[in-house]
Amino acid sequence: MRGKNSCRILLLLILFMRIPVIELKSQEEDTKAFFIKSVFEVALENQMSYRWLYHLSENIGGRIAGSPQSFKAIDFTHTVLDTLQSDTVWNQACEVNYWYRGSKESVKIIGSEIKGKKILNVLCLGGSGATTKKGTVAEIIEVQSLEEIKERATEIKGKIVFCNRKWNNRNLRTFHSYGEAVDQRVFGPNEASKYGAVACIVRSMTGRMDDNPHTGVTIFNDGIAKIPALAVSTNDADYLSQLLKKSKIKLQIKTHCEDRGIVNSFSVIGEIKGSEKPDEIILVGGHLDSWDVGGGAHDDGAGCVQSIEVFYLLKKLNYKPRRTIRCVLFMNEENGLSGGKTYAKVSKDKKEFHYAAIESDAGGFTPKGLTYDVDTSTLTRYSKFFEGWNSLLTPYDIKISKGGSGADIGPLKEQKGILFGLSPDSQRYFDFHHTEVDRITAVHPRELALGSAAMTSLVYLLDQTP
Amino acid sequence: MRGKNSCRILLLLILFMRIPVIELKSQEEDTKAFFIKSVFEVALENQMSYRWLYHLSENIGGRIAGSPQSFKAIDFTHTVLDTLQSDTVWNQACEVNYWYRGSKESVKIIGSEIKGKKILNVLCLGGSGATTKKGTVAEIIEVQSLEEIKERATEIKGKIVFCNRKWNNRNLRTFHSYGEAVDQRVFGPNEASKYGAVACIVRSMTGRMDDNPHTGVTIFNDGIAKIPALAVSTNDADYLSQLLKKSKIKLQIKTHCEDRGIVNSFSVIGEIKGSEKPDEIILVGGHLDSWDVGGGAHDDGAGCVQSIEVFYLLKKLNYKPRRTIRCVLFMNEENGLSGGKTYAKVSKDKKEFHYAAIESDAGGFTPKGLTYDVDTSTLTRYSKFFEGWNSLLTPYDIKISKGGSGADIGPLKEQKGILFGLSPDSQRYFDFHHTEVDRITAVHPRELALGSAAMTSLVYLLDQTP
Secondary structure, eight states: OHHHHHHHHHHHHIIIIIHHHHHHHHHHHHHHHHHHHHHHHHHHHHOHHHHHHHIIIIIIOOOOTTSHHHHHHHHHHHHHHHHTTOSEEEEEEEEEEEEEOOSOOEEEEEOTTOOSOOBOOEEEOBTOOOOOTTOEEEEEEEESSHHHHHHTHHHHTTSEEEEOOOOOTTOSSHHHHHHHHTHHHHHHHHHHHHTTOSEEEEEOSOSSOSSOOOOOBOOOOTTSOOOOEEEEOHHHHHHHHHHHHHSOOEEEEEOOOEEEEEEEEEEEEEEEOOSSEEEEEEEEEEESOOOSSSOOIIIIIHHHHHHHHHHHHHHHTTOOOSEEEEEEEESOTTTTOHHHHHHHHHHHHTTOEEEEEEEOOSOSSOEEEEEEEOOHHHHHHHHTTHHHHHHHHGGGTOEEEEOOOOTTTGGGGGGOOEEEEEEEOOTTHHHHTTSTTOSGGGOOHHHHHHHHHHHHHHHHHHHHOO | OHHHHHHHHHHHHIIIIIHHHHHHHHHHHHHHHHHHHHHHHHHHHHOHHHHHHHIIIIIIOOOOTTSHHHHHHHHHHHHHHHHTTOSEEEEEEEEEEEEEOOSOOEEEEEOTTOOSOOBOOEEEOBTOOOOOTTOEEEEEEEESSHHHHHHTHHHHTTSEEEEOOOOOTTOSSHHHHHHHHTHHHHHHHHHHHHTTOSEEEEEOSOSSOSSOOOOOBOOOOTTSOOOOEEEEOHHHHHHHHHHHHHSOOEEEEEOOOEEEEEEEEEEEEEEEOOSSEEEEEEEEEEESOOOSSSOOIIIIIHHHHHHHHHHHHHHHTTOOOSEEEEEEEESOTTTTOHHHHHHHHHHHHTTOEEEEEEEOOSOSSOEEEEEEEOOHHHHHHHHTTHHHHHHHHGGGTOEEEEOOOOTTTGGGGGGOOEEEEEEEOOTTHHHHTTSTTOSGGGOOHHHHHHHHHHHHHHHHHHHHOO
């Protein structure tokens, strides 16, 4: 009998209580769905981020940390965040090491026996040393890996090392291929220098066969000579490799790079103060510096203007955040991470808590998802929301899943908030990454806006959590 | 007691039978997952479709049905399907109506009071009539809809109607915006002619503001005069609309189009005969004709080379299909659908059964899914597989869902097989659709290859069903 009574009570409870609860819940979901729909519609219609990116990429251009262009970018984005009526906008000081390319580098095949092309498409790597005015002339030796440099140490002294391991095109995600190949660029020149090489040239980090060399950082350890280090285009890397199969080859390399030392620079920060929980910060960001060639449109002008657009969209839709929302445009991600490190240090000193941080630094292409990077202990605080968020974001082809976040926000991990990275379609990214052709023409206004909308939606959903 | 015995028997059954069943099932899934992985890897590594598309788009070029280019495209694709060692390759005759643009069309603003730009960026619509040699001169009247043409019928006689309803950029899927806007292009000129307009110009079907006019089909009903009908670029449509706000405007239009009548053309068909169920056909296809401007790279060179690449990938991976696989490159999708209609008719006469058909005709961008279009009664035969397929395709960001298939395969629906359409990212598509800039440069080899891989994977999964 007890069982039957329990059943009846349960039935009554269901009849009189569960329905209103479901309705309330569903009303809440409807409100959220409606807000997110508005975010996407306004982003797609107004395409504000593209206009800012045009200025950043085409009028200011490549903006390596410490350069005059980087200071123009600081002024410009500061002004835009002001114009959007952020509660506060400030520049946060950070020291950067200013590497300067100098006049155009060159690599020439020498020797009259070579009948074909003589001038190669190259770009100095960031951190590269300079040659003398007359240039460096030496024989070239091709290797496939850092290990091979070590193994052939005795052959390398006085030579130019050519790191030419090919990009693996079989990976679905191009960032995996980048991860597999990039040790050659970051550590190759250091390794070559260690064994007495006079210069190092590295196959460009891309799976695309073309004439664009891709620069990027190379790191020399303390006590290792900073030799000239250059990227060569994939077409020319194959050409060189073919020539080497037939005969020995000498190159003449001229580079004019300067290490201009420490410069005082800034990250740019805008803030909308939270109305209920001002001490819990939700950060959106990208990095304001880029390489000095091209326009730094995808890397990472896109992330900066998308982060600014989050502010624009929240304001446009009259959303008053409960938590504090910060837009942080980090300086010096490309060659030092000084902005990100400084930001985390200042935040720690101030005993701040970042409830969440979202970085966009994988290009301005159609977003496919938002990936979270969080300690297992912290995960439970957030993971209970993932199902609901996914069902609200699926209509926009956005999926929340485990993955990376961003280099600049990485140091915030110790605050035990959740870190997210915007994850766009990656197929075209390494056609443009660190090249002359990373310009506004490579970015589509709708794809860019969809990224901003995805970030804004996540900020909203995070802010709506209890 | 009976209950307890049942439980024991069930337990025994589970212990001695279920485990091997699960293992078998899981082995089968592993085999499938491995095959699909290989499909994607080989497609991404070899990028064959891009090479064929280069030839189709750049060496052959725009290939409207009936044109010399369309015959070159027939010969080229026939040869490629032969080279891939299809069991049979044949051309299927179909009659097409050959519309010929003639020499470059022009639209000029006349009147010395207009100080700005005078020459507009225009393209005749397919089906447009010609002007006299001197051209047509008339006043222009702007409308927003077909209804407005009807409402303002009395004003329209002797005028040039300008259909200028804007594209809705707020839609996430650009094909929705196309659907909302395209009645102006397809039916606007006919409606204008009905009420005595002497010409019609239509805002280009795109949300992008630029100088590229977008052609496309316009349909005149029997007995309605085929007036000159042109698309104007979005920039110039806005410019014209601004001018019209200030004063009346006359245009001089010159077009030189010819209806060259019925031409015998062909769809190209390749076949790999099934080893177990040769009478069940799985079709992959796209349409071989394009508009006469640009290279027809995305529309629909992409769909053709992807369908050919399905054959390439199956052969390369030594897959021997159980069912018959057909690659059909349909003629005349753009202005008549003669290839698709003829194919379905011949198929019906031969009492064939298409177990499935997959069309790619939405651009060569990163695929997001495969959408099925099927009668409810037929659905059950296939839907039981969807969950399994989805779990195998999710790692490649491909989702099976309800949606459209393709115009060419539409007439096969009555055979009660399942129809699929490849559904790529649509954000950039209407930058290029039916324009001079739909060239190989707008296509990315990896994105194109991913579409081929998605289609090949689905063909394989369909072929593996009992």
